[in-house]
Amino acid sequence: MNVRTTSLTPPAGAIAPVRHPDAPAPGELLGAHYDQCFGCGEAQPHGLHLATRAGEGVSVTARFTVKAAHQGAPGLAHGGVLAAALDETMGALGWLLRVIAVTGRLETDFVRPVPVDTDLYLDAHVVAVRGRKIYSTATGRIGGPDGPVAVRADALFIEVKVDHFIANGRPEEINAALSDPDQVKVARAFEVNP
Numbered sequence: 533m534n535v536r537t538t539s540l541t542p543p544a545g546a547i548a549p550v551r552h553p554d555a556p557a558p559g560e561l562l563g564a565h566y567d568q569c570f571g572c573g574e575a576q577p578h579g580l581h582l583a584t585r586a587g588e589g590v591s592v593t594a595r596f597t598v599k600a601a602h603q604g605a606p607g608l609a610h611g612g613v614l615a616a617a618l619d620e621t622m623g624a625l626g627w628l629l630r631v632i633a634v635t636g637r638l639e640t641d642f643v644r645p646v647p648v649d650t651d652l653y654l655d656a657h658v659v660a661v662r663g664r665k666i667y668s669t670a671t672g673r674i675g676g677p678d679g680p681v682a683v684r685a686d687a688l689f690i691e692v693k694v695d696h697f698i699a700n701g702r703p704e705e706i707n708a709a710l711s712d713p714d715q716v717k718v719a720r721a722f723e724v725n726p
């Protein structure tokens with residue numbers, strides 16, 4: 533029987549992540565992988581408009597401003613929105629490994645409330661890799677990269693092939709994404725090589 537562990541601690545045999553030689557340089561803005569993405573898409577009116585930059589090694593930083601549309605409690609960010617920001621930030625790490633990966637498991641600590649109008653500074657890195665499994669961690673700080681920690685998360689991403697999206701997504705969006713004139717974006721979405 534295949535017993536799935538829910539632990540986010542990398543198992544024995546996991547190895548350190550390897551930054552792809554063609555990964556964007558540290559400091560480089562990654563841009564959106566898909567313009568309708570809720571996390572990073574610039575054409576997504578309801579989205580977080582997360583701006584993510586490559587860091588050293590297999591790490592990224594990101595920034596997002598909590599808007600009124602992101603509220604749960606009055607004047608405070610919804611926890612699910614904050615989890616989405618952490619998820620999206622860790623999702624961007626695949627571009628530094630040059631693999632496509634989706635979230636299998638995400639575990640979030642909400643440390644302090646995040647008011648509307650806050651600039652949330654996120655950072656994430658890959659902790660370890662084992663086969664298709666990518667173990668990552670992320671932190672979100674209030675007001676600046678050294679501000680107080682508001683949220684943190686650990687996650688397990690699973691590497692997939694482009695067929696994952698073609699088999700499960702709707703053809704209209706897949707075709708629209710493929711015909712995006714921004715070829716870097718198309719490559720991020722569909723042509724990354726393991």
Ligand SMILES: CCCCCCCCCCCC(=O)SCCNC(=O)CCNC(=O)[C@H](O)C(C)(C)COP(=O)(O)OP(=O)(O)OC[C@H]1O[C@@H](n2cnc3c(N)ncnc32)[C@H](O)[C@@H]1OP(=O)(O)O
Nearest residue numbers: 536537538565619620623634635636637690692697720721
């Ligand atoms: C176009 C845009 C591009 C760019 C795409 C970038 C998108 C970024 C967006 C942010 C990220 C997201 O929100 S992504 C969206 C949210 N996530 C999803 O929709 C994923 C939905 N789930 C799935 O499609 C599937 O369950 C998969 C792909 C995750 C796994 O299915 P699979 O491929 O059949 O693999 P499977 O054999 O089951 O699992 C492989 C190994 O991982 C382990 N494993 C699998 N799932 C889990 C899990 N939840 N918790 C623990 N462990 C797990 C298994 O035990 C196994 O370990 P072992 O036996 O090998 O030890």
